[in-house]
Amino acid sequence: MTAIKHALQRDIFTPNDERLLSIVNVCKAGKKKKNCFLCATVTTERPVQVRVVKVKKSDKGDFYKRQLAWELRDLTEVDAKDANKENPEFDLHFEKVYRWVASSTAEKNSFISCIWKLNQRYLRKKLEFVNVSPQLLEESVPSGESQSVSGGDEDALDEYQELSAREEQDIEGMMEVCEYAISNAEAFAEKLSRELQVLDGANIQSIMASEKQVNTLMQLLDEALSEVDTIEGKLSSYEEMLQSVKEQMDHISQSNHLLQLSSTNNLRLLDDITFLVNYMDLSKGHIRALQEGDLSSPKGIEACINASEALLQCMNVALRPGHEKLQAVKQQQQLFCDLRDSFSRRLTNHLNNVFVHQGHDQSSTLTQHSELTLPKHSALHRDLLRYAKLMEWLKNTQREKYEGLTGTYVDYMTRLYEREIKDFFEVAKMKMAATLPRKESALKQDTESLHGSSGKLTGSTSSLNKLAVSGSSSRRSQSSSLLDMGNMSASDLDVADRTKFDKIFEQVLSELEPLCLAEQDFISKFFKLQQNPNLSGSQGNGSDADGTTRPPHHGEHRHSMSEKDTVRLMMNSIFHCIEVELNTLIALGDKMDSFHSLYMLVKMSHHVWTAENVDPASFLSTTLGNVLVTVKRNFDKCISSQIRQMEEVKISKKSKVGILPFVTGFEEFAELAETIFRNAERRGDLDKAYVKLIRAVYMNVEKVGSESLKTPRDVVLMENFHHIFSTLSRLKISCLETERREAKHKYTDHLQAYVITSLGQPLEKLNHFFEGVEARVAQGVREEEVSYQLAFNKQELRKVIKEYPGKEVKKGLDNLYKKVDKHLCEEENLLQVVWHSMQDEFIRQYKHFVGLIGRCYPGSGITMDFTIQDILEYFSSIAQSH
Incomplete structure (x- = not known):
């Protein structure tokens, strides 16, 4: 290890x-x-x-x-x-x-x-x-001793310790001095021991030699200690003196602190008193204005406004902590509450009287029936707007009274506007009814039947026509006999009468629009419903300004409404009769003539678009939008009625058909609609109606043509599609361009079919002869060899040609002309067109016969008894003679 x-x-x-x-x-x-x-x-x-x-x-x-x-x-x-x-x-x-x-x-x-x-x-x-x-x-x-860890034996920790670099250098130097340090370690150790003893002795001698200096040093140290004792004595006396000075300075500092604290308290007290005097004091002039100010004069109103604002400012001042406990503050707050309550009662009573007087005022409704105008209330609005700031003050301080005034204004103004609007619409109905060339009794009956209605009346729809196909003449007299009771055909109404209706309807909308906008603007300004989107605070939660709770008011639910919703609710209450009266007027116009729905759709759409640009959610925009739905429904009903009458049309069996009445009716409708819808916002509705009508016209023209007995089907279709093509080409209706091309195609096809059918084979025997010739050629006989056939030789050809001299041909053409004249109607004037087409077809057949003679009987010298020039002369003379 x-x-x-x-x-x-x-x-x-x-x-x-x-x-x-x-x-x-x-x-x-x-x-x-x-x-x-x-x-x-x-x-x-x-x-x-x-x-x-x-x-x-x-x-x-x-x-x-x-x-x-x-x-x-x-x-x-x-x-x-x-x-x-x-x-x-x-x-x-x-x-x-x-x-x-x-x-x-x-x-x-x-x-x-x-x-x-x-x-x-x-x-x-x-x-x-x-x-x-x-x-x-x-x-x-112990931490003060020099032992390392325990017992002073650091070797217990340091079993091995390397030599430092300096120690290594010293040892190497010693070993270099002694040459045998490595070879004889014992001798080297003895030498080091001897040198160590010499050094110890030298150290002892040096210490003994320096004893005198040590004694001198000790003496100096004793003197220094005595001097230190002297200095410490002086410092102690100085400290005692400074201690007394410190006590005096502490006393002075404490006194200064008390003076400073007293000064601070006095300044704070002065600041609080100044604050209360400046913000909790109401001048005598303001108090007098609140108690006795004249609310009917401009000067008095101005004084009351200033006083009420000052009172509100005093009541809403943010008191500092503790102020509410002061008796003087409590008394002043009670004074403010009493002034607020008394002034709000006085203001409420005065404005209530103004509203009641205006609601009972009959002078504004005395309108001359010759003038289609609504009374203006700008003077009333101008007078009431002087109280707008007072209403705002009432709204912020006495919410219950403010709600009560709002309800009173709505109640009485509803009565006033209801009388005026009903009188106004009565005049409009009379003027509209006067545009019809009808008897007085019928007019009276219509207006009485519509008077007071809820706008749900729907008269039977007038039509493009209700005609029976009984010939090409006197359709107007026939249609007049087919009128519904109380309705007139569109064709019987003069354009000037329709223009009068349009002007009356436009004037009605033009009178209603500024009336509603002016009233809405007044309500927003007078009742201050345009500033804060939501009401909040203690006043909005059923508390008065002094913090006392009050019971919920019947109008409390308005607090949760937005300001725009409140304005719209008031407008709906005041002008609730407008939508009813407009629907009644629309029903009358539609009953008079269903074409009036075109005028009303354009006018109503324009006014709705204008109102939405001003305010999409306003009362006027919403109301006119609702009425526009009714107008659009009447318009759709008018189109559907015309289509239904097309399907119900009956043709006469005794006279020729001619131009069908619903075709001329569509022309009349399109001419009128293009005039009305020029630059209109609802052009798309008309384009859709056009497509529905024209498809119905096409379908029913085909139907009538198939049912016709006296007039050939091709004539019915040719004349009517020609009329439709001419109408669409003249009016240039972009959405019907496809139908215009279709009408032209149908007209051309049926013209050609009628010409071929009517002309038939005017040279019948000659035609049968050449059909036999063509059959032989088809069987393989060469054209130049046909003359060798017994039945088709030159002699037989000359016999057939002799049977068709020019005089007989002209006589046959004259009979054909009379036949065509009986089929065609005079209104469309297509006789010459058809006659010219028959001339072309006859010449084509003539050229075909001449060609076959030249190819099959070359060099025979056989020719027809008449030439192309003769044919042209025949057709021309026949046309001129008739």
Whole structure:
């Protein structure tokens, strides 16, 4: 073990300036046997650091390496497991517990003893040794003695100590002086002993020679001690004098402290008195204004406003701790509460009287029925806004009275506005009804039936037409006989009358909008509902300003509302009749003419859009939005009614069909709609209606054409699709561009089909002859050899041609013209178009016959009895003669 200790000292600890004091061979408890060494070391430099180092052999086994190190000051407990029996196990408690098994009990005991000694010498914190035999723990030595650990035997710790560099140099120098120092060590030792004795003798002689100087030094020391005693006496007298001065200074300091404390208290008292006087004092002028101020004059109102603000400031002042216990403060607070209560009662009574007087005022409702205007309340608003600051004061101090005033204002203004709005809408209904060319009795009956209704009336929808297809003339007179009771066909209403209705409806909305906006603005300003989004504080929780609780008010639920919700609730109460009256007016307009829904949809959409830009959640925006739903529903109902009437249309069996009434009705609807919806916000609704209507028109044109008995189907479809194509081309409706092209295609197809069907084979025998010729050619007979066929020789061809002289051809064409004239209607004026198409078809057949003659009968000299020029002349003369 000594050899291992020297090797560890040399290889590991000397390079780190450490000394190895004790070593123990250990392995971890409970694991496979992997031996290592625990070493107790101290540093050679100051301050001394004591460590426990774990050293382990390298994997190759040829050298040792340092693995872990712990500071001894971090060790808290050493547990030897058993103090009476030999046991190689022991525990070291650092930041965690390390359990070891030593190779022998003696090595364990030697290591624990070394740890105990190092702890006693170098550490202030004493370790706890558990289950350690008392013989291993020696008593610690006094700190003042020079012993190292115990008994002064440092060799017990330092079994081996290397020489320092200086010591090595001194020894080498001595050995160089004595040549035989190495060869004869005994002689060298004797020589050193003799030199040591010589030096001891010289030291003794030197000490004896210096006895006189020592005596002199002792004498000087005695004199110095006497002088020190003298100085100490003087210092004691000085200290006594300073002690009396200190007592006097302490007394003076205490007096100054008391004076300073008194001055501070006086300043604080003056500050508190000044604070109370400045912030808790209300001038006599303000008190007089609160008690007797004139609330009807501008000067008196201004004085009351200033006084109420001063009172509120005094009541809301933040008192300092202890002020509330002062009797004067309590009296002043009671005075403020009395002034607040009396002034709030006086203000409430005055404003109540103003509201009641305005609610009962009948002058504003005396409107001339010739003028469609609503009374303006700007003067009332201007007068009441003078009290706005007082209302804010009341809101902050007397919430219950503020709620009561709010309810009173809403009640009386509701009555006032209800009278005015009902009178206003009565005038509007009369003016709308006057736009119809109807009898007075019918007009009266309509207006009376709609008077006072809730807006849910729905008159039967007027239509594009309710016509029976009974010929091309006098459709207007026929439609007038098919009118629903109380309704008129759209075609019977003059455009000017519709324009009058549009202006009346626009004026109604234009009058309502500023009225509602002005009232909403007034409510926000007067009742101060535009500043704080939520109410909080003691006043908002059912407490008065003086802290006393009050019972909940019937309007207490408003405290949890936002300011905008409160304004909207008040507006809904005041103007609850607007939506009802608007719906009633809309029902009247729709009953008069379903086309009015177009005007109303555009106007109402524009006003809703304008209101939403101002405030999307305002009363006006919400109300107009609700009414817009009704208008849109009427518009959809108008479209659906027109489609239904298209499906129900019946055709006449005695006269030709001509242009169907719902086709002209769609034209009228589109012309009117394009005028109304120009630059409108709801253009998309019209485009959807267009698509629905045009598809219904197309479907029902096909249906009528199939059911027609007197007029050919192709004529019905040709004329009506031509009319639709012309209408769409003229109006240039972008969303119907596909339908416009479809109408043109259908018109062209049916024109061609009618021409082919009507013209047929005007040269019938000649046509049959050449069909036989073409059949022979198709069977393989060459064209130039057809003339050799018995049935198709030149003689037979001449016979057939002779049967169709020009005069007979012209006569046949004249009969054809009369037939076409009977089929076509006059309104669409397509006779010449059809006649020209028939001319082209006839010429095409003529050219075909001439071509076959030239190819099949070359050089025969056979020609038709008439030429193309003759054909053109026939068609032209027939057209001009009719």
